[in-house]
Amino acid sequence: MLKVNQNYLKLPGSYLFSDIAKKVKKYREEHQGQEVISLGIGDVTRPLTPTIIKALHDAVDDMSDIERFHGYGPDLGYAFLREKIAEFDFKRRGCDISAEEIFVSDGAKSDSGNIQEIFSDKCTIAVSDPVYPVYVDSNVMAGRTGTYDAPSSRWSDVVYMPCTKDNDFVPDLPSKTPDIIYICSPNNPTGKALTKAQLQSFVDYALKNRAVILFDAAYEAYIIEDDVPHSIYECEGAKDCAIEMRSFSKNAGFTGVRLGYTVVPKNLVDTEGKSLYSLWARRHGTKFNGASYIQQRAGEAVYTEAGQNEIAGLVSYYMENAGTIRDGLTSAGFTVYGGVNAPYIWVKTPETMTSWQFFDYLLNNAQVVGTPGSGFGPSGEGYFRLTAFGSHKNTRNAVERIVSLA
Numbered sequence: 001m002l003k004v005n006q007n008y009l010k011l012p013g014s015y016l017f018s019d020i021a022k023k024v025k026k027y028r029e030e031h032q033g034q035e036v037i038s039l040g041i042g043d044v045t046r047p048l049t050p051t052i053i054k055a056l057h058d059a060v061d062d063m064s065d066i067e068r069f070h071g072y073g074p075d076l077g078y079a080f081l082r083e084k085i086a087e088f089d090f091k092r093r094g095c096d097i098s099a100e101e102i103f104v105s106d107g108a109k110s111d112s113g114n115i116q117e118i119f120s121d122k123c124t125i126a127v128s129d130p131v132y133p134v135y136v137d138s139n140v141m142a143g144r145t146g147t148y149d150a151p152s153s154r155w156s157d158v159v160y161m162p163c164t165k166d167n168d169f170v171p172d173l174p175s176k177t178p179d180i181i182y183i184c185s186p187n188n189p190t191g192k193a194l195t196k197a198q199l200q201s202f203v204d205y206a207l208k209n210r211a212v213i214l215f216d217a218a219y220e221a222y223i224i225e226d227d228v229p230h231s232i233y234e235c236e237g238a239k240d241c242a243i244e245m246r247s248f249s250k251n252a253g254f255t256g257v258r259l260g261y262t263v264v265p266k267n268l269v270d271t272e273g274k275s276l277y278s279l280w281a282r283r284h285g286t287k288f289n290g291a292s293y294i295q296q297r298a299g300e301a302v303y304t305e306a307g308q309n310e311i312a313g314l315v316s317y318y319m320e321n322a323g324t325i326r327d328g329l330t331s332a333g334f335t336v337y338g339g340v341n342a343p344y345i346w347v348k349t350p351e352t353m354t355s356w357q358f359f360d361y362l363l364n365n366a367q368v369v370g371t372p373g374s375g376f377g378p379s380g381e382g383y384f385r386l387t388a389f390g391s392h393k394n395t396r397n398a399v400e401r402i403v404s405l406a
């Protein structure tokens, strides 16, 4: 009997950003001529930088030449890229990660959604709340989350680690011991980045409880504070309990190019001593034929001196927007968080409005689109996410419009 995967049917509604897109489309159709500014989804807007573009062109040219043509690449990625990643992202920060432990992919969304496959369906997960929705949804699809309670927006078998203004958006250690702990720092959506001491307490907890941490560092490039680690492997013992995922999307603007990687240390094992590295390698080899040669050459160019300078320019461009949003909204009386080590500003909604009500209010009265905090988890209710990924002009206009409502 043909039957769909019943777990998919448990997912409430559509993906958050599809819901937003539908609402905005309807508004645009009904209010033609009104300019809507989106500070909603976390997509970049600046073009790729010259060094990356040149690497892409050169790689395309390679593909036209019989001597330099590349077909399927090595399973886990080209050595020219993996070696640069190991050197720049880890060794230079004092982390003992080798090129062999790096799995090149087409981005952190696929990796953070797929990584759960290598764990038993009996494993329990803990997530900081609110958080990037992919972690929970991919576990729903795999049948690990129990039943959904719509009034509380909670899954019965997920351990939530609330991040609210009361704990300064730093998750407390899980209330029940999970097997898998998802941490995203700097965090999407709150913009909060954990200090080394805070992250170390999670590492110590995971080691003590034989749990694994899935650490998403997609926003690492935005960190400016010295006590915030760029990699979980800066914490002592993390190689024995953590997997790290990274992306080229937010630092180098590869959202349309697609490139990312995951680090799985070779010595990482489950409670029976089974290697996570071998399973992820097996999964990669079976289900993925690699990011293209062209993408990986572009990734390599990120690590050149010119590439590093250019991407620092992109990050500072966006962080100028973060300042504009923070300052503007604060002056208008809003309480805002984030926007210091991350391109996200987490705004407290007015007392009388839920996240979605504030979404509608801004769309209808200021023609500004943001993201309702409740879409990122139950503790996101009463908050609203604005992103710094717009142009300076759009960001200034959006902020002026919001301020003028106050």
Ligand code: PLP
Binding pocket: 042, 106, 107, 108, 109, 110, 112, 132, 184, 188, 216, 218, 246, 247, 248, 249, 255, 259, 260
């Ligand atoms: N991880 C987090 C926390 C994100 O916010 C995003 C995108 O918004 C991603 C991963 C996706 O990254 P990629 O473009 O590499 O798939």
